[in-house]
Amino acid sequence: MDGQPAERRRGRRRRPRGAWRSPLTRRILALNVLVLAVPVLGLLHLEQYRDSLIEAELEALGTQARAFATTLAGSAVVVTQSGEEKLLAEGTRHAMRVLLAGSDIRARLFGPGGDLVADSFVLMGPGGQVTVEELPPPEPGGWMPEILERAYNWVLDYVPSDELPVYQEARQQRAAQYPEAERALAGDAHSRVYRDPDGGLVLSVAVPVQRYRQVLGALMLTKDGSEIEAAVRDRRLDILVVFAVALGVTVLLSVYLAGAIARPLHRLAEAADRVRRAQGRQVEIPDMSKRRDEIGDLSVALDDMTQALWDRLDAIERFAADVAHEIKNPLTSVRSAVETVARVDDPEQQKKLMGIILDDVQRLDRLISDISDASRLDAELSRAQSEPVGLSRLLDALVEVEGATSKERGGPTYAIELPRAADGSTDPLTIQGLEGRLGQVFRNLLSNAATFSPTDGTIRVGARRADGWVQVVVDDHGPGVPENKLKAIFDRFYTERPKDEKFGTHSGLGLSISKQIVEAHGGSLVAENRRDAEGHIAGARFTVWLPAE
Numbered sequence: 001m002d003g004q005p006a007e008r009r010r011g012r013r014r015r016p017r018g019a020w021r022s023p024l025t026r027r028i029l030a031l032n033v034l035v036l037a038v039p040v041l042g043l044l045h046l047e048q049y050r051d052s053l054i055e056a057e058l059e060a061l062g063t064q065a066r067a068f069a070t071t072l073a074g075s076a077v078v079v080t081q082s083g084e085e086k087l088l089a090e091g092t093r094h095a096m097r098v099l100l101a102g103s104d105i106r107a108r109l110f111g112p113g114g115d116l117v118a119d120s121f122v123l124m125g126p127g128g129q130v131t132v133e134e135l136p137p138p139e140p141g142g143w144m145p146e147i148l149e150r151a152y153n154w155v156l157d158y159v160p161s162d163e164l165p166v167y168q169e170a171r172q173q174r175a176a177q178y179p180e181a182e183r184a185l186a187g188d189a190h191s192r193v194y195r196d197p198d199g200g201l202v203l204s205v206a207v208p209v210q211r212y213r214q215v216l217g218a219l220m221l222t223k224d225g226s227e228i229e230a231a232v233r234d235r236r237l238d239i240l241v242v243f244a245v246a247l248g249v250t251v252l253l254s255v256y257l258a259g260a261i262a263r264p265l266h267r268l269a270e271a272a273d274r275v276r277r278a279q280g281r282q283v284e285i286p287d288m289s290k291r292r293d294e295i296g297d298l299s300v301a302l303d304d305m306t307q308a309l310w311d312r313l314d315a316i317e318r319f320a321a322d323v324a325h326e327i328k329n330p331l332t333s334v335r336s337a338v339e340t341v342a343r344v345d346d347p348e349q350q351k352k353l354m355g356i357i358l359d360d361v362q363r364l365d366r367l368i369s370d371i372s373d374a375s376r377l378d379a380e381l382s383r384a385q386s387e388p389v390g391l392s393r394l395l396d397a398l399v400e401v402e403g404a405t406s407k408e409r410g411g412p413t414y415a416i417e418l419p420r421a422a423d424g425s426t427d428p429l430t431i432q433g434l435e436g437r438l439g440q441v442f443r444n445l446l447s448n449a450a451t452f453s454p455t456d457g458t459i460r461v462g463a464r465r466a467d468g469w470v471q472v473v474v475d476d477h478g479p480g481v482p483e484n485k486l487k488a489i490f491d492r493f494y495t496e497r498p499k500d501e502k503f504g505t506h507s508g509l510g511l512s513i514s515k516q517i518v519e520a521h522g523g524s525l526v527a528e529n530r531r532d533a534e535g536h537i538a539g540a541r542f543t544v545w546l547p548a549e
Helices: 006-010 023-044 047-075 089-099 146-157 179-185 226-277 294-341 347-383 391-409 435-452 510-520
Strands: 077-079 085-087 106-110 116-119 122-125 128-131 190-195 201-211 214-224 387-390 413-417 430-433 458-466 469-475 524-531 537-547
Touching (some): 047 214, 047 226, 085 089, 089 106, 089 116, 106 179, 179 190, 179 201, 201 226, 226 294, 294 347, 387 391, 387 435, 391 413, 391 435, 435 458, 435 469
Antiparallel strands (some): 077 085, 106 116, 190 201, 469 537
16 A cells, blocks of 8 residues: 555545445444454363262262162172072163153163173063163254254354263163273263264163172163253354344444444545645534534544645645736836837937846846745755754854944844853753744844834843743834734735845745644744824734744
């Protein structure tokens, strides 16, 4: 962007955008949704809640397993002829049917050698063994729409979960296939959580079946974790429902917020673009000052900037007209003198006409130099870097030079009164500005005072610091300024010179340039007349106010 030519950047056309095509709207929406989604995704990761449910379920399952093992040890054990205690398979199956009637728990008993002795899901009937297969839990339905189900499954794909061993069953089951059963055969109760091939939970608890501390077998109870998954699922669905509602509110508020920001900015940008392309001045910047926020401030600033642009264009137009008028006068005089000198044979008349031509050429040279200086002034003031300027030193030097020059010409004397700084201390009249241009201001004022003061008069220069400002006053003993011209003397090309001064000596731009420089430094330049005790005009006074550092 910065490398584009200025002409190309100015020629770019802004494309109209709808509410949803606005980059600002999309950024606000994305940020608000992200802020909302991060904690929601964290809440969906309900591992602690699920672990507490699993722990409670395993504890309940372990209690049942210990009670079941105690019952088997007391009712399904026989003593063989050799005196060895042994669990009866048929008694164990009968006890399983009684104890697990109406339950979804599966019980398996492994003998001391690890062989499967009994399985509650395998029943003995007239036709042989009958295997009971647990049906999968019903698919969630009812109130939850298919879209929400898909959204839930999509979100779960991004929710991390613990890696659990996969639950598998061999056709010929043995205790060695289940670590918890092996631990139980060794005399220790143990529990384990599996993940079935379909992604569900399988909870398993194995306890030893003991009689007089002798391990007769291992009882393993297993149960699917569908209730736990359903509870976690319900909590997640509740969170998703709340998230969906909050998301809708967030989107609406984001669109409103973006509209309250993007649309006014778009209107202001369109208005500024119309101002740039318009031929007239009918385009107005929308007034949003009633908003009392940054966008309202921006609309006021753009309106002020546009008005300043029109004022600057008007000033340029007036300046061009004034320049044309001021240059036209000496050019007309030169042309008239040249045309006349060609028809005059008298050497004295020719010499007089050549003097007029020379004066007019010098006047043109002076006008062009002052006009060039005035036209460069704005650009120079905008580019230059301000620096601390000590006005005491500057005024001392200017008054010393002007006083020496005036003494040689037999002109007025100069007097200066300034606050003096102690050795090594900062000038009390220090300001931020351009020393060269400020020197030009005070040279113009001193030169103007010297022009109007009588030879026996005194030009007084005084300065002081007051309430954060530096005041510089230049007084003379001249005829003063006409009361109705106290402001007009600062206009371009205005001249109010002494009667005995040669015409065309000054361009009438000095005071105008001085006022422009002072105002560019944030100050002011005013003119007034000094009066004596009787109320008569005793001279002119020019006062410069500049902000102190």
